[in-house]
Amino acid sequence: MNKIAILMVFIIFSCALISTILTLRPFGEPKSTEMDDYIIKNAQNETGSNNAVTSVVFDYRGFDTLGEATVLFTAVAGVLLVLRRNAHE
Amino acid sequence: MSEPSKIVKTIASIIFPFTMVFGIYVILHGHLTPGGGFQGGAIVASGIVLLLVAFGSAEIAKRVKESHLSILESIGALSFISLALLGLSTTFFYNFLAGSNFIFGRIPPFGSNPGDMNTGGVLPLMNISVGLKVIAGLSAIVLVLSLFARSRKQRKR
Amino acid sequence: MIHNVPYLAAVALAIIGLYAVLFKRNLIKIAIGISILESGVNLFLITLGYRENAVAPIYTNLPEGTSIPEGMTLPVPQALTLTSIVIGVAVLALMLSFAVKIYQHYGTLDSREIRRLRE
Numbered sequence: 001m002n003k004i005a006i007l008m009v010f011i012i013f014s015c016a017l018i019s020t021i022l023t024l025r026p027f028g029e030p031k032s033t034e035m036d037d038y039i040i041k042n043a044q045n046e047t048g049s050n051n052a053v054t055s056v057v058f059d060y061r062g063f064d065t066l067g068e069a070t071v072l073f074t075a076v077a078g079v080l081l082v083l084r085r086n087a088h089e
Numbered sequence: 090m091s092e093p094s095k096i097v098k099t100i101a102s103i104i105f106p107f108t109m110v111f112g113i114y115v116i117l118h119g120h121l122t123p124g125g126g127f128q129g130g131a132i133v134a135s136g137i138v139l140l141l142v143a144f145g146s147a148e149i150a151k152r153v154k155e156s157h158l159s160i161l162e163s164i165g166a167l168s169f170i171s172l173a174l175l176g177l178s179t180t181f182f183y184n185f186l187a188g189s190n191f192i193f194g195r196i197p198p199f200g201s202n203p204g205d206m207n208t209g210g211v212l213p214l215m216n217i218s219v220g221l222k223v224i225a226g227l228s229a230i231v232l233v234l235s236l237f238a239r240s241r242k243q244r245k246r
Numbered sequence: 247m248i249h250n251v252p253y254l255a256a257v258a259l260a261i262i263g264l265y266a267v268l269f270k271r272n273l274i275k276i277a278i279g280i281s282i283l284e285s286g287v288n289l290f291l292i293t294l295g296y297r298e299n300a301v302a303p304i305y306t307n308l309p310e311g312t313s314i315p316e317g318m319t320l321p322v323p324q325a326l327t328l329t330s331i332v333i334g335v336a337v338l339a340l341m342l343s344f345a346v347k348i349y350q351h352y353g354t355l356d357s358r359e360i361r362r363l364r365e
Contacts, residue, residue: 006268009268010264010265013264014261014264017257017260018257021253021256024250024253026249027250027252028249028296028297028298029298030295030296030320033315033320035322036295036315036320036321036322037315040315040318041314044196044197044305045196045199046184046187047209047210047212048120048184048187048188048194048195048196048197048208048209048210049120049121049208049210049212050120050121050197050204050208050305051120051122051123051125051303051304051305051306052304052305053123053125053302053304053321053324053325053328054119054120054216055120055212055321056321056322056324056325057125057328057329058212058215058216059182059184061325063181063182064325065219065329066170066173066182068329068332068333069166069169071332071333071336072222072223072226072332072333072335072336073166073222073226074336075226075230075336075337075339075340076159076229076336076339077159078340078343079229079230079234079339079340079343080155080159080233082344083234083237083343083346083347084155084233122304122306123302125328127328127331127332197305200305201305201307201308201309201310201312202305202306203307204306204307230339230343233343234342234343234346238346
């Protein structure tokens with residue numbers, strides 16, 4: 001019973017994914033790109049960086065990077081908390 | 090547990106400095122070429138993992154303590170947040186160094202250019218702090234995991 | 247149809263990861279499945295931001311005749327994928343350390359056995 005339910009979930013989810021991508025727009029032609037065009041045009045003037053991806057990561061979307069750094073810090077703290085005490089026994 | 094052979098140790102100690110130099114290059118040139126703090130930090134941490142595999146975790150744990158690594162990681166996180174706070178006169182995460190003709194303060198000409206190290210505002214500094222954080226964090230994770238496996242193996246004996 | 251092949255690759259990765267998560271009982275294999283699922287999602291994000299015959303959005307030694315901005319890929323999906331990759335590494339490290347701890351505590355990595363010993 002349990003196995004049949006898991007199989008149903010798997011089949012339904014896979015069919016949903018495949019039917020979604022078959023109706024998606026063609027590869028390589030993004031539709032609404034105003035924000036990305038603005039960033040590509042103005043990244044050099046506004047942040048002074050040649051690499052637009054770095055200017056997005058650290059300048060335009062710095063809050064995302066702050067959250068990411070927090071997640072990394074929390075993960076390292078968790079691993080040290082779980083495993084460190086036994087390392088010294 | 091058998092020791093790794095002499096060939097593994099020799100090749101690892103030859104490759105390790107090159108890995109370090111390449112990782113630091115990727116971190117420092119994060120605003121000019123593909124890469125940045127996270128990628129370069131992962132490369133340097135992979136060099137440290139290479140040393141762990143070749144020489145064993147006990148040899149590395151004598152020289153590097155994971156408490157030192159966590160202090161280094163906290164320094165990286167704090168310098169990242171304080172660099173973000175320094176631009177607070179305008180907004181959080183404001184790039185106050187770009188175009189100020191101070192360190193990293195030049196604006197590159199629009200379009201294709203060969204790349205100048207002295208551009209980018211706070212982005213290179215943030216790359217360095219995030220790179221420090223990622224190096225220390227990933228090395229601490231792998232070091233603690235390998236030390237844990239070693240302590241279990243000794244207890245079984 | 248041929249234009250959807252990269253999407254098909256991303257969805258194939260996601261389905262393989264989902265299979266491992268749903269049908270495997272070893273905790274390490276479940277962690278591997280979550281990792282594969284994550285890489286499928288990352289590949290999907292990257293393919294959404296690609297333009298036909300475009301180069302990376304980096305101005306250092308740009309090839310001659312690149313039209314700005316039509317000749318460059320979208321930078322924002324790439325930056326968010328970078329965020330997602332780092333979060334994936336953090337989650338994988340936590341999962342593996344908990345798997346190690348569970349093995350030390352129960353002596354097994356089978357998820358059914360762990361459920362049985364819950365009291």
